Amino acid sequence: MTEYKLALVGFGGVNRALAQLIAERNQQWKTELGFTLKIVGVTDLFLGSVMNRHGLDAASLTRLPATQGAMAQLPGGTVDALNETVIKDCGADIIAEATFTNPVDGEPATSFCRWALERGKHVVTTNKGPIALHGAELKALAQRNNVAFEYEGSVMSGTPVIRLAKQSLAGSVITGFEGILNGTSNFVLTCMEGGLGFAEAVSQAQALGYAEADPTADVAGHDVRLKVVILANELLDAKLTINDVTCSGIASLSLDDIEKARHDNARWKLIGAATRQADGSISASVEPRLLSNDHPLASISGATNAVSFTSELLGAVTVSGPGAGRTETAFALLSDIIHIHQSATRKQEHNQ
Amino acid sequence: MTEYKLALVGFGGVNRALAQLIAERNQQWKTELGFTLKIVGVTDLFLGSVMNRHGLDAASLTRLPATQGAMAQLPGGTVDALNETVIKDCGADIIAEATFTNPVDGEPATSFCRWALERGKHVVTTNKGPIALHGAELKALAQRNNVAFEYEGSVMSGTPVIRLAKQSLAGSVITGFEGILNGTSNFVLTCMEGGLGFAEAVSQAQALGYAEADPTADVAGHDVRLKVVILANELLDAKLTINDVTCSGIASLSLDDIEKARHDNARWKLIGAATRQADGSISASVEPRLLSNDHPLASISGATNAVSFTSELLGAVTVSGPGAGRTETAFALLSDIIHIHQSATRKQEHNQ
Numbered sequence: 036m037t038e039y040k041l042a043l044v045g046f047g048g049v050n051r052a053l054a055q056l057i058a059e060r061n062q063q064w065k066t067e068l069g070f071t072l073k074i075v076g077v078t079d080l081f082l083g084s085v086m087n088r089h090g091l092d093a094a095s096l097t098r099l100p101a102t103q104g105a106m107a108q109l110p111g112g113t114v115d116a117l118n119e120t121v122i123k124d125c126g127a128d129i130i131a132e133a134t135f136t137n138p139v140d141g142e143p144a145t146s147f148c149r150w151a152l153e154r155g156k157h158v159v160t161t162n163k164g165p166i167a168l169h170g171a172e173l174k175a176l177a178q179r180n181n182v183a184f185e186y187e188g189s190v191m192s193g194t195p196v197i198r199l200a201k202q203s204l205a206g207s208v209i210t211g212f213e214g215i216l217n218g219t220s221n222f223v224l225t226c227m228e229g230g231l232g233f234a235e236a237v238s239q240a241q242a243l244g245y246a247e248a249d250p251t252a253d254v255a256g257h258d259v260r261l262k263v264v265i266l267a268n269e270l271l272d273a274k275l276t277i278n279d280v281t282c283s284g285i286a287s288l289s290l291d292d293i294e295k296a297r298h299d300n301a302r303w304k305l306i307g308a309a310t311r312q313a314d315g316s317i318s319a320s321v322e323p324r325l326l327s328n329d330h331p332l333a334s335i336s337g338a339t340n341a342v343s344f345t346s347e348l349l350g351a352v353t354v355s356g357p358g359a360g361r362t363e364t365a366f367a368l369l370s371d372i373i374h375i376h377q378s379a380t381r382k383q384e385h386n387q
Numbered sequence: 388m389t390e391y392k393l394a395l396v397g398f399g400g401v402n403r404a405l406a407q408l409i410a411e412r413n414q415q416w417k418t419e420l421g422f423t424l425k426i427v428g429v430t431d432l433f434l435g436s437v438m439n440r441h442g443l444d445a446a447s448l449t450r451l452p453a454t455q456g457a458m459a460q461l462p463g464g465t466v467d468a469l470n471e472t473v474i475k476d477c478g479a480d481i482i483a484e485a486t487f488t489n490p491v492d493g494e495p496a497t498s499f500c501r502w503a504l505e506r507g508k509h510v511v512t513t514n515k516g517p518i519a520l521h522g523a524e525l526k527a528l529a530q531r532n533n534v535a536f537e538y539e540g541s542v543m544s545g546t547p548v549i550r551l552a553k554q555s556l557a558g559s560v561i562t563g564f565e566g567i568l569n570g571t572s573n574f575v576l577t578c579m580e581g582g583l584g585f586a587e588a589v590s591q592a593q594a595l596g597y598a599e600a601d602p603t604a605d606v607a608g609h610d611v612r613l614k615v616v617i618l619a620n621e622l623l624d625a626k627l628t629i630n631d632v633t634c635s636g637i638a639s640l641s642l643d644d645i646e647k648a649r650h651d652n653a654r655w656k657l658i659g660a661a662t663r664q665a666d667g668s669i670s671a672s673v674e675p676r677l678l679s680n681d682h683p684l685a686s687i688s689g690a691t692n693a694v695s696f697t698s699e700l701l702g703a704v705t706v707s708g709p710g711a712g713r714t715e716t717a718f719a720l721l722s723d724i725i726h727i728h729q730s731a732t733r734k735q736e737h738n739q
Contacts, residue, residue, distance in 0.1 A: 056700075068558055193701045195555035202554055203547035206420055206725050207718055331707060334686030348408075348718040349545045352708035355683060357701060366559055366700040373558050378733065 036072040037119065038374065040088075041128035044118065044147050045134035046079035049096055049188075052365035053131060058093035070376050076125030078118050080134070085112035086125040118143070122150045129375065132160035132370050138252070138261060138277075141168040152176045152184060159371035161188030161364050167261040170268055183375045187365025190216065190262045191340045194356030195370060200270045200344055205348035209270050211310035213324075216262045218338035219246045219253035219357045220285050220305045225336045227293050228302070233286060238336055245338055255284035256321035259307040263319050266342070267309035273317035275309075282321040300328045302334070310345075317354065388417060391439075394428035394479035396499050397486035401513055401540075402429075403449055404717035405483060410445035422728050428477030429458065430470050432486070437464035437680065438477040470495070474502045481727065483720050485511040490604070493520040504528045504536060511723035513540030513716050519613040519629065522620055535727045537623060540603075540719025542568065543615045543692045546708030547722060552622045552696055559698035561622050563662035569613045570690035570710045571598045572657045573606035573639050577688045579645050580654070585638060597690055607636035608673035611659040615671050618694070619661035625669035627661075634673040652680045654685070662697075673722065680737075 042056075043050040054074060059335050061071045074091045078084035083106030085091060091109070104114030107300050130151040134144050135217040148165045151158045160166075165173055200209060211227055215221050222245050226236035227265050229280035237254065240246035251348055254296040260280045267280075279300065281346050304326050304344030308377045309319035331353040335341040340358025343351050349357065357363040393409075395402040406426065413423045426443045430436035434451070435458030437443060443461070456466030482503040486496045488632050493516030500517045503510045504525065512518075518538050519523055529536035539549050552561060565625055567573050574597045578588035589606065592598035604610045612632045619625040619632075637657050648655055656678050661671035678685040683705040687693040692710025695703050709715040 064558075194704055195551070198555040199547070199551055199706070203550040203722070205722050207545070216564075328686075329688060331691075334680075336681060339588070339683075348721075349715055350709055352706065354551070354704065354706045355706035357709055363701055369558050369700075370555065 036065060037379075039070060039072050039129050039372065040075045040127045041072050041374070042076035042078070042121055042125050042130050044078055044122060044130055044132045046082055046096075047133065048134040048361035049364045050077075051133060051370070052361040053368050054093045054096045056362070056365055058097060058134070061093070068373060068376065069380065072372070075127050076121040078116050078121040079106070080116045082106045082116075083112060083114040084117045084121050085109045086121055087111060088126045108352055117281055118147060119150060122147055122156075123154050127156055129157040129159060129372060132158060132162055132165075133163060133364075136162055136164045136261070138164060138257060141165045145169045145173070145296055147178065148173050148184070149251065150366060156178050157183045157185075157375050158186045159239040159368045159375075161186070161192075161367055163189045163261040163265065165256075167264040170265065171274070183371075183378070184372055186265075188364050190344065191356065191358045192360060193363035193366035193370070194340060194354060194358065196266070196342050196354055197269055198374070200372070201208075201352055204344060204346060204349070204352065205232055207348045209344050209346045211308065211345045212266060212268070212270065212342050213306050213332060214262070214305055214342035215332055215335045215340055216259045216307045216358065217253050217305060217344070218340055219250060220255070220259075221335065222301060222338050223254060224285060224288070224293075224305065227288070227290060228297070229316035230290070232290060233288065241329070254286055256282045256305060256307075256323055258320045259305060263307040263309055263321060267317055267319050269319060271309055271311055271317050273309065273319070274285075275317065275319055280319045280321060285323050288323055301325050302328065302333050304332055306332070344357050389422040389423050389731075391422060391481050391724065391728070392427045392479045393480050394430070394473055394477050395426060396430055396474060396482055396484045397461050398431035398448075398639050399485065400713040401432060401485040401716045401720070402483060404713040405720050406448045408714070408717055408721065410449060413445070420725060420728065421732065424724070426446055426724045427479050428473040430468050430473040431458070432466075432468045434458045435464060435466040436469045436473050436646075437734045438473055439463055440478045465467045465609050470499060472500060474499055474508075475506050479508055481509040481511060481724060482516055484510060484517075485716075485720070486514060488514055488516045488613070490516060490609060492525070493517045497521045497525070500525050500536070500571055501528065504532055504534060507532050507534055509535040509537070509727050511537045511720045511727075513538070513544075513719055514543045515613040515617065519616040522617065523626070529607070534571050535723075535730070537723035537726055538617075539723050540716050542617055543708065545710055545715035545718035545722070546692060546706060546710065548618070548694050548706055549621055550726070551706055556696060556698060556701070556704065558698045561696050563660065564618060564622065564694050565658050565660040565684060566614070566661045566694035567656055567684055567687045567692055568611045568629060568694070568710065569605050569657060570692055571602060572608075573687065573692070574690045576607060576640070576645075576657065579642060580644070580649070581639070584642060586638065598713045606638055606659060608634045608659075611657060611673045614660055615659040619669055619671050621661055623669050625661065625662055625671070627669065627671055632671040632673060635675070636673075637675050642674055653677050654680065656684055658684070665721060679689065
């Protein structure tokens with residue numbers, strides 16, 4: 036039986052949900068997945084940190100209040116976020132990085148990933164910043180150190196969009212994709228189809244917890260742009276930076292636009308897309324697009340996300356599912372760990 | 388560089404399309420996929436058979452007329468379908484089985500698979516019969532002989548529904564699925580939404596090549612029932628036989644039913660489904676279901692297929708794409724071979 040020692044970096048909703056899954060399902064995973072997880076370190080800029088090589092109790096961690104320095108309440112815990120020490124020295128095999136996305140320079144998450152990979156530890160993350168801004172460097176670093184760097188959750192939370200494309204569609208020759216990659220803006224557009232104006236729709240999204248106090252990153256397309264960079268670089272072997280992706284949001288859409296679209300059997304959607312051009316270059320954009328109602332993405336409503344891949348051999352294949360949610364995003368981390376385990380197991384089987 | 392020797396069993400549209408892909412893309416695969424394919428045998432009940440351990444020319448094979456005994460036109464070819472000889476003795480590593488589906492006993496395809504697996508050859512197939520009727524036996528046989536038995540194309544052609552669920556959704560704890568798994572019946576329903584009666588809609592499907600001369604297997608749900616058995620056994624570890632799946636088709640739906648549904652913001656769809664019950668048992672059915680327009684499958688129109696998986700950790704994740712087509716189904720065989728290659732490569736990497 037394999038046991039992976041895990042350090043949780045960032046202890047907000049996602050890693051708390053992962054701790055909750057560990058508390059509830061570790062025994063079940065032993066038979067179903069062939070491994071168990073032991074949390075040996077947790078660090079969070081707000082809560083502090085705690086380490087124990089013999090294992091921390093996952094259930095106790097989930098009960099920790101979300102108050103500054105709360106880690107000090109645990110045996111051996113401290114109010115200080117000893118990020119570097121936890122990442123490098125707590126004895127973890129795998130670092131689960133789930134801190135906030137910094138769209139400017141990807142820090143401090145990128146440094147967290149770098150420290151872990153340099154020390155020969157696998158990294159699983161849900162953070163868009165390190166991949167969109169420093170993906171190539173971190174992938175090379177992981178390869179040099181013979182460890183995995185997995186980030187399924189960075190694009191569509193637990194909905195497996197990267198792995199679907201890279202594993203299951205391998206050989207189909209993907210030439211482009213279109214995606215609804217931001218639940219907030221899609222929810223706003225769905226509300227506007229119900230007759231609400233843009234400002235009212237944003238307020239409703241905020242009231243229901245779908246939108247931040249400052250919704251700019253969502254409705255202006257900045258969040259989608261990061262995801263387009265990640266997907267285009269991963270699936271089309273593009274070498275895009277954020278500035279290569281033209282970006283306009285949905286704030287310019289009026290109720291008249293929405294109504295006129297309905298009259299034409301169409302819908303406005305905020306679409307993140309990338310396409311391989313005839314000359315081999317990749318064009319990428321984030322913009323509102325008018326989709327006819329028979330387009331595979333036209334019916335994706337509310338907070339659901341979806342990506343439609345175009346490939347030479349299959350035409351359009353579309354996957355839709357949750358694009359956010361604590362448990363859903365924690366599943367993305369679990370699926371990355373499963374992937375690491377499966378790769379390791381195949382090698383081991385051969386060795387016997 | 389790995390070269391897999393391939394025997395094509397059944398040389399209708401699907402294996403012809405695979406030969407075409409090999410003729411056009413083998414060199415490209417060398418760099419993109421890390422292997423090439425060499426066809427060393429072809430056999431077909433109508434066309435005859437041909438073998439050559441040094442390789443048959445894929446392009447010449449695709450130009451062969453679809454006339455009885457046509458294989459005799461090739462050097463070393465014969466009008467006789469030497470199935471057993473080709474499968475057992477042509478030196479193939481992998482058998483690509485793409486003969487017709489026999490829903491009664493799965494023959495002769497099941498025997499073809501058995502011969503290959505017993506001889507230690509991998510089998511890739513798009514044929515529903517052997518899996519739905521003899522899946523457990525054939526999987527056990529493959530395991531005993533340490534070879535792969537892959538059948539991604541048996542459910543949704545090239546749209547990767549089995550691999551999505553088994554690889555990418557592993558750990559999410561799938562509790563059930565609903566699918567639109569027959570393009571013909573879905574096309575008929577879409578036509579009826581356009582105002583055609585059932586009989587007229589079937590005629591139109593036949594005129595466009597979506598429906599067989601005898602459309603019973605499609606519109607009565609028998610085709611979907613085989614796919615439900617395959618998916619339920621594969622993903623829910625059910626041990627279903629065909630008779631465990633209740634089955635009713637779409638012939639009883641009237642234009643009034645369709646119109647009434649539209650009025651209620653809903654749509655009739657032929658749904659194949661299976662669900663794990665509280666007591667652990669699996670209930671499975673094929674039946675017309677009234678789906679509200681916000682159901683993930685309601686907008687799947689025309690000949691497109693889709694499956695929506697329900698899991699404990701993710702809720703609904705839906706994949707849609709082509710459910711038929713020669714090249715699309717040939718891609719399913721290719722994707723099975725890629726899977727075989729990736730498993731082998733991981734072992735090899737470790738060995739170095």
